Amino acid sequence: MSEVNRSLFDTCDLLEGASIQYGPNSSRVYLMSMKQAEPARLPAAMYQLAKAQGYGKLIAKVRQCESEHFFNHGFTEEARLPGYYPAIGESEGGSASIHEDALLLGAYLDSERQIDTKAAEHEKVLTLAHNNLSKVTSAPHWQVIPLDEVYVEEMAHLYREVFPSYPFPIHEASYLLETMSDNVSYFGIKHQGRLIALASAEQDLDNMAVEMTDFATSPEFRGLQLAAALLNKMESCMEQLGFRQAFTIARAGSVGMNRTFAKHGYHYQGRLINNTQISGQIESMNIWCKPLCVEKTK
Structure with missing residues (x-):
């Protein structure tokens, strides 16, 4: 490509x-x-x-x-x-x-x-995201691994598969390689040798906060709690590094992603109206955040 x-x-x-x-x-x-x-x-x-x-x-x-x-x-x-x-x-x-x-x-x-012309739909998504939340359970058969420069071609391929367009050129291996040297850590899940899901942790070192972002799951593997498995691992790694707050900017129309963060104890903090172009259209984005349990070192 x-x-x-x-x-x-x-x-x-x-x-x-x-x-x-x-x-x-x-x-x-x-x-x-x-x-x-x-x-x-x-x-x-x-x-x-x-x-x-x-x-x-x-x-x-x-x-x-x-x-x-x-x-x-x-x-x-x-x-x-x-x-x-x-x-x-x-x-x-x-x-x-x-x-x-x-x-x-x-x-x-x-x-x-x-004007948020989809306000009613977005409020319904929030309601569904909060309904009948159960405790997050681990999925041991999905192993989350850190992704380094060896994986950038696979990562770019998966992002192209999931997002026809995006605010940044995550479809390019060269761009992903650049971000790895700019305080962005990537995590992924492989199945039978193939990368099927990934996400990134974008780190603000000045404020020790981290944005959990760029979640992508191959269409044929959706509904299997892969985003939850990624988020579990990312939170654990960021806590070990001393980050004290995690947040995300989630598509307001996505029940799955909003529910994933609600189940992990994130709190809804507002909506950015018609804010970000993803997959060809400007979308409103929900803000969620959560304090992390920073590990004390002796």
């Missing part, structure tokens, strides 16, 4: 010193990390970039103490991650009780995009 045009995918860049993603597929500018930027300068800069590119949405992940600058420019809260940030001035060994929420704030240049 020839490599696709990467200009169609999200670009990672700096804006006024802050870390952003932006691209035409999801038609948005996403502020991921303030870094050393001045918060008051970001809202106007984001609007300017989005207008220049013709994008329909802005999304910003910011500390609660920085949010007023964004509210003053028409942003509203869509979701939050409780206790995501250590308090400013706290060291890594500081009190675990002193943390600050991350707010996910949205603003729209396209007024129609802020």
